Amino acid sequence: MQRRSSESPEHIKKRSLAAARGRKHLHRRQRRAAAAAAPAKPLGGPRRRTRTFRRRIAVGGVGGSAGPAVDEAFWGASLSRSRRTMPGAALPSLLAWLAVLLLGRARPTDACSCSPIHPQQAFCNADVVIRAxxxxxxxxxxxxxxYGNPIKRIQYEVKQIKMFKGPDQDIEFIYTAPSTAVCGQPLDTGGKKEYLIAGKSEGDGKMHITLCDLVATWDSLSPTQKKSLNQRYQMGCECKISRCLSIPCFVSSSDECLWTDWAMEKIVGGRQAKHYACIKRSDGSCAWYRGMAPPKQEFLDIEDP
Known part of the structure; x- marks a missing residue:
């Protein structure tokens, strides 16, 4: 006959819970002892084995030339450490550092920007226009x-062939900035290329040019442009040539010519740049004239309705 326990159900339940807590503490002490006896592991936890890519990435290269090479393994390791140590904080700082690197290494080819102008405008704005x-x-x-730092310039010795506008004295030297990044205008010094060069006079047979001035090889000019250098461009220097970017566009005054090469042809050196000049007529208005011969008196006497 089975003996009935004299303990109450509540007492039995408390004793079971105490036994379970005791087993839990025992397991915890056993794990601590095992961890103390095991060899020390490097900080940061177990490292994940990842495939290392040793491909080099060119950063800051322009025009086919590479800048500093960055190892992908370095970037992968940096990103992994950032996620483990500073989640959400290190990644933006790493991207900011990369942006600084790119800005520091990028070649400032776009630092000098010039607004396109019609060749006649370039002629009228210049102090000196020569073929050389x-x-x-x-x-x-x-x-x-x-700040006391020396200013460097490139001095070109030139052989002038013809002067279309400027002083009586021939130009012997042309100066420009040392690189296109600061609007310097390079010239070929082989002595074979003839240039049309427009720029600012510095006196004493010297002139200064920039990347924004009219500098073109003589062979690239159209016959009309070459003829216009003698007189026709000068006839319209009091006129205003306005660039039309999209159709429709309108003149704001009678002494204005609309330059529509970009709107019509999507190029700057289009038909109007190569074959037209803006001429001032006898009534004070201005209009485009096309042709190699000088404008006839009938054209100059035309009055707008």
């Missing part, structure tokens, strides 16, 4: 800036 060859070049000092 560059025979030599060298870097020279041109004084100091406000």
């Amino acid at each position: 060859k560059a025979v030599s070049a060298k870097e020279v000092d041109s004084g100091n800036d406000i």
